[in-house]
Amino acid sequence: MKEPIGVLVMAYGTPRSFAEIEAYYTHIRRGRRPSEGELRDLERRYRAIGGTFPLRENTERQVRALTDVLEARRPGAMVVRLGLKHAPPFIEDGVEALRAAGVRRVVGLVLAPHYSALSVGEYFARAQKAADAAGLAARFIERYGDDPALIALLRDRVVEALRAFPPASKVKVVFSAHSLPARIRAMNDPYEAELLATSRLVAAAAGVADWTFAFQSAGQTPEPWLGPDIREVLPALRAEGYGGVLVAPIGFVTEHLEICYDLDIEARAEGERLGLDVRRIRMPDDDPRFIGLLADRIEAVLGAWE
Numbered sequence: 001m002k003e004p005i006g007v008l009v010m011a012y013g014t015p016r017s018f019a020e021i022e023a024y025y026t027h028i029r030r031g032r033r034p035s036e037g038e039l040r041d042l043e044r045r046y047r048a049i050g051g052t053f054p055l056r057e058n059t060e061r062q063v064r065a066l067t068d069v070l071e072a073r074r075p076g077a078m079v080v081r082l083g084l085k086h087a088p089p090f091i092e093d094g095v096e097a098l099r100a101a102g103v104r105r106v107v108g109l110v111l112a113p114h115y116s117a118l119s120v121g122e123y124f125a126r127a128q129k130a131a132d133a134a135g136l137a138a139r140f141i142e143r144y145g146d147d148p149a150l151i152a153l154l155r156d157r158v159v160e161a162l163r164a165f166p167p168a169s170k171v172k173v174v175f176s177a178h179s180l181p182a183r184i185r186a187m188n189d190p191y192e193a194e195l196l197a198t199s200r201l202v203a204a205a206a207g208v209a210d211w212t213f214a215f216q217s218a219g220q221t222p223e224p225w226l227g228p229d230i231r232e233v234l235p236a237l238r239a240e241g242y243g244g245v246l247v248a249p250i251g252f253v254t255e256h257l258e259i260c261y262d263l264d265i266e267a268r269a270e271g272e273r274l275g276l277d278v279r280r281i282r283m284p285d286d287d288p289r290f291i292g293l294l295a296d297r298i299e300a301v302l303g304a305w306e
């Protein structure tokens with residue numbers, strides 16, 4: 001029998017408990033320990049979302065759903081393992097688990113649809129290094145932010161959320177994604193163009209002419225980050241006479257701290273202060289259309305490889 005093909009699903013990762021927050025934050029900071037104040041602030045944000053770490057469960061549910069779809073399509077032919085950027089099981093652990101399962105070829109993907117050298121590129125570099133060390137051949141799915149299935153899913157999520165606003169309200173759709181250090185502009189990085197392309201495609205499919213794009217969740221480091229930040233955009237929209245804002249966080253695929261705190265708590269509170277009704281779309285999560293498109297992309301890589 002031919003050996004199975006490995007699928008390495010990579011995602012950001014989150015702590016499993018409050019005791020792990022410091023190690024997690026230190027890992028995000030590439031080994032630089034955060035100050036006491038920064039640590040307390042991060043703990044405060046996790047407490048504000050109910051003292052939970054929803055990203056872990058959500059990522060695991062997505063991986064299970066993908067495993068089931070691949071198993072149904074190619075019984076016994078694929079082994080799926082998770083590898084996280086900043087928490088165990090790390091990307092390197094995921095590659096090792098695939099090697100131990102007897103695979104020789106690995107297809108890697110990140111649960112983030114848009115490519116940047118500073119985000120997805122870093123996942124790939126670590127996975128490639130681990131695959132090289134383990135003697136595995138690796139290929140990667142670099143992006144899927146313009147996949148028609150993702151656009152259709154996001155279109156439906158935008159349309160359903162817009163319908164729930166009171167009929168007379170003037171609503172702006174704000175597409176958003178995680179900010180990155182502004183130095184990516186000098187690197188000719190595709191991140192911003194890919195985010196705008198997704199925004200344009202979803203807006204056109206949903207028949208939405210009134211939209212804009214904003215970044216969110218910029219890190220607390222001294223260097224400049226990409227903007228405008230969503231918190232700056234809200235007062236300007238209020239001043240332009242908008243009564244509602246629908247945030248569509250297209251740079252993410254599930255709920256986590258940057259959604260549940262930065263948008264659902266912080267941006268919503270800022271909206272309330274301004275008299276703006278701030279809402280957001282439901283995330284793709286384990287919707288069969290989202291999981292199906294990941295499986296399609298994996299099969300396309302295999303088709304080109306076989």
Ligand code: FEC
Nearest residue numbers: 012013014015028029055112119178219220221256257258
């Ligand atoms: O729910 C959770 O526990 C994790 C939520 C979470 C996601 C996420 C996604 C991305 N990040 C990206 C880039 C950066 C850069 C820095 C940075 C810092 C943090 C901190 C926390 C955090 N990130 Fe994150 N990110 C999440 C959480 N991120 C917590 C540290 C405290 C803070 O700054 O708020 C800055 C590093 C530094 O300080 O040097 C850069 C990017 C994504 C989206 C793509 C992806 O998922 O990989 C890009 C989810």
